[in-house]
Amino acid sequence: QVHLQESGPGLVKPSETLSLTCIVSGYSISSGYFWGWIRQPPGKGLEWIGTISHSGDTYYIPSLKSRVTISLDTSKNQFSLKLNSVTAADTAVYYCAREQDISVAGTSFDYWGQGTLATVSS
Amino acid sequence: EKVMTQSPATLSVSPGERATLSCRASQSVNNNLAWYQQKPGQAPRLLIHAASTRASGIPARFSGSGSGTEFTLTISSLQSEDFAVYYCQQYNNWPLTFGQGTKVEI
Numbered sequence: 001q002v003h004l005q006e007s008g009p010g011l012v013k014p015s016e017t018l019s020l021t022c023i024v025s026g027y028s029i030s031s032g033y034f035w036g037w038i039r040q041p042p043g044k045g046l047e048w049i050g051t052i053s054h055s056g057d058t059y060y061i062p063s064l065k066s067r068v069t070i071s072l073d074t075s076k077n078q079f080s081l082k083l084n085s086v087t088a089a090d091t092a093v094y095y096c097a098r099e100q101d102i103s104v105a106g107t108s109f110d111y112w113g114q115g116t117l118a119t120v121s122s
Numbered sequence: 123e124k125v126m127t128q129s130p131a132t133l134s135v136s137p138g139e140r141a142t143l144s145c146r147a148s149q150s151v152n153n154n155l156a157w158y159q160q161k162p163g164q165a166p167r168l169l170i171h172a173a174s175t176r177a178s179g180i181p182a183r184f185s186g187s188g189s190g191t192e193f194t195l196t197i198s199s200l201q202s203e204d205f206a207v208y209y210c211q212q213y214n215n216w217p218l219t220f221g222q223g224t225k226v227e228i
Contacts, residue, residue: 036218045209045220045221045222045223046158046166046209046211046220046223047220048211048217048218048219048220051218059216059217060217061217061218062123062217095165095166097165100168100171106213106215106216106218107154107156107171107213108156108168108171108211108213109156109158109166109168109211110168110171110177110178112165112166112167113165114164114165115165
């Protein structure tokens with residue numbers, strides 16, 4: 001069974017960088033599939049942030065592209081999100097998830113982490 | 123960017139009743155549409171992909187239909203555990219986009 005678990009600081013100061021990691025178990029991320037980050041501001045809907053392939057190709061939402069980096073660490077079977085120059089508007093629950101299709105990028109998400117709340121505040 | 127609009131925002135139903143949720147895309151997404159269920163404090167759960175294919179382990183009372191710009195999620199007989207927020211998501215084009223959600227409440 002595939003399991004994803006987010007980790008990272010719960011509090012980030014404005015203008016600093018939010019860094020989160022998603023540890024994957026039950027599947028080797030270097031073997032295939034696409035791995036994404038989705039966020040949800042408190043009381044609001046879902047927003048896709050970006051996706052990375054098992055080979056490191058990345059896809060980002062245009063509105064965040066200048067501030068986002070998603071990377072892989074296959075030796076630790078994890079992938080990471082960095083969002084720089086954060087503001088209060090970046091306060092959200094951040095989810096990591098696996099896309100459903102093993103070979104085509106940009107599909108639905110079948111496995112999700114539990115989510116981690118990141119608050120931007122001084 | 124494809125904008126996904128869900129209606130109604132809130133749907134009040136009784137256990138055992140049928141619930142019909144709608145999702146409209148600003149442009150055609152073919153059948154590249156998914157539905158998710160989210161309960162408070164939990165991650166979304168994939169219910170339907172490819173507009174009408176139930177995900178693994180999803181009960182048959184959940185069904186999806188539609189193509190192009192108009193989609194429907196139907197819950198044939200609501201169970202107590204089905205009261206939640208439901209989101210649609212298109213994956214026909216980048217960026218992947220979600221609807222704003224429909225809350226199904228008693």
